[in-house]
């Protein structure tokens with residue numbers, strides 16, 4: 326086997342986070358009086374995206390995103406809703422809604438007992454813990470590292486240090502980071518000097534400055550890379 330330790334991102338890699346977010350948004354908006362909330366979904370996405378980019382740059386903590394995205398949303402839309410209540414409802418919805426991508430569990434099943442799996446996620450603890458519980462994922466992973474619990478985010482090497490420590494210091498040569506994000510997963514794995522697998526299901530352009538070991542467009546392709554490689 327070429328790889329013995331797999332480090333997975335969760336959002337948009339194993340989990341359909343778009344569906345989770347759409348449902349959480351609808352749940353949140355059902356609690357406030359805002360006509361045509363769908364008209365403002367793109368605004369939410371823009372605010373949220375900018376804040377998580379700030380997290381990746383180390384300028385913001387995940388716990389701040391939880392509230393501040395709705396503080397800014399309420400401010401921009403010009404409504405009198407309570408951003409704290411909205412943040413609570415949204416986080417509940419993110420945990421409660423959204424399934425694994427088709428085939429993702431089957432891929433994990435094929436790795437179970439054959440390679441060691443870890444999850445490294447920049448999400449919020451309360452969201453990710455609720456999803457892990459609801460989707461019965463804990464049994465797959467020897468380590469689950471959630472940025473808001475450990476105070477450091479991908480792509481920083483310290484979050485990989487924590488995962489490697491929890492895994493008992495596996496060989497970096499046979500470790501692979503799998504994720505959809507160039508800026509957190511691939512940058513993080515590359516800086517940590519482990520192999521990377523970019524799950525580019527969006528068909529996004531690569532970053533020429535970034536070394537990517539493998540690119541896949543379907544998670545099933547990972548099985549071949551990990552289990553069927555010579556060596």
Ligand SMILES: [Mg+2]
Nearest residue numbers: 334336337505
């Ligand atoms: Mg992701």
